[in-house]
Amino acid sequence: MSSYSITEPSPRQKWVAGTMVVLYAVVTLLPLVWIVATGFKSPSDAIAYPPKVIFEPTLEGYVNLFTTRTRMNPEALEAHGPPQTWYDAIVRQYDMVISGPSRFGDRFLNSVIIGFGSTFLSVFLGTLAAYAFSRFKVPLKDDLLFFILSTRMMPPIAVAIPIFLMFRTLGLSDTHLGMILLYTAVNISLAVWLLKGFIDEIPREYEEAALIDGYTRFQAFYKVVLPQAATGIASTAIFCLIFSWNEYAFAVLLTSGTAQTAPPFIPTIIGIGKDWPAVAAGATLFLLPVMIFTILLRKHLLRGITFGAVRK
């Protein structure tokens, strides 16, 4: 028998496995690298054939993404008087062509407001419900929990029509509040289930001790349980945020202007003038926060994703 135990792979196995996984990872990463690179290309470099790996980086894509100016060439801009904004200054300095007004800044801000708003609300309500389900005798507990989970199976399109009509009646269509409530409703099933798992793991004895010390139920909840559940709450929040950040179907059906988030907007940049670097710049800026989250919090994320599988 070799010096390796049966469950420990041999160095050769490890080497082969490692090489194959790295190969797959590199192929996976390539489209993402291409998005980021295209964002820094000039429009002609972006459509060059064969694809340009070495190119002179430019901020033109990013400027066109944020500019609110109409289509303008360098001469027209010169006639426009002194630069008024940071992108005016950059455009002047590098003799760029502005391809049209863009509303990316507003849409990105909407994504932030709606994403964080609905995340806060779903985690807040989800924590309360999860605590109640974890600690108290709620009548019909199992049925309620299953009901909460089953709402997640509903295809968005199946409820989109009446939500569209309902929001129109209530004056909620194309508002931040409407979208926050909607995304909260979609996220809350996940939040309750994930958080219930985390709170179940906190020993009841902690609270009982606090109650004996004269704390009320509420005090025990926010002084003892909440701090213990902090990591669970944080990873649940990230899942909710990723969902509402990336959601497209409801956003495209229920918003048109004021409350439109970035996912329905980014594809329309292309309609403005096939400006691939601007599309790539928008995609990069939009994908970046989630990529950073994923890398920083990978341990929690992996746990959250496999949670359903491990529990069942």
Add this chain to the structure above:
Amino acid sequence: MSESAMDRIAQATPSGIARRMRGLSDRAIAWIFVAPTIFLLLAINIFPLAWTIRLSLTNYRANRAGAELEWVGLRNYTRILTDRDIWLTMQATAHFLIWTLVLQVVLGFALAYLINKKFRGNDLWTTIIVLPMMLSPAVVGNFWTFLYQPQIGLFNYAVSFFTGIDPSSFSMIGSVDLAPWAIVIVDTWMWTPFVMLICLAGLRSIPGYIYEAAAIDRASPWRQFWTITVPMVLPFLMLAVLFRGIENFKMFDLVVQLTGGGPGSVTELTSINLKREAFEKWRTGYASAYAIILFVTVFGLASIYVKALNKVKER
């Protein structure tokens, strides 16, 4: 609660509130904590669903809100079930569903098996592989149209680099034969990591002593793989297939941005078709019936599948 009682609570000192809260029974607290969630779900999930069912029995059109509502009974349902075009979108959906599941299961399991060999740096590479599934499907789909461009796209360039085929001779999203595969490729790129993670959880749940016992019985590694690894991971794998199946049955954002259902309607999956009926042709009643049929189909297939899954788990 009366007005004056509310006032008294509002004016009370924090300790006063605390004393009152102590008065609340656990049961009352439980309801206060659960009620907002249930209320929100009723308002934004169940009520709209009931409304969809009601609309599905009418000829309502949302762009003509003033028109009189006419009850048509089950006519919308019979029309959908006998419509040849809808069966074509069902076929497109089935093609998409079957191939993405096959590819994601094979690739996902293989990757999980390899990562479980615990080579150096596997954590880093796993994180890289997982990245695509965290991104916005609509934005990803939109960007892949760029990668798929025949003249300038990275995908065609890579294919021609390895096979020598002229890159401008084929268009992944412009050709009727290739477009269904174009969406399968992107979905597989995006979601294989999900299957991989669940398989990895399954692999890590197998206790090492089972393999040790098998080795003492002189079972070959091949035999160990088929009699221990595969059966132990199977319930996890089936669960991954369930999640991916439900998601891909209602697939919308990725495909809308990638092909928009085209060319012609070869990639028009059911939910894209449904969106066209509801929000472009404004046949609200008809589309509602369509939505209910899809919902019932997902639920029916999912519950049959869950029964099978439970049988596998019992073994």
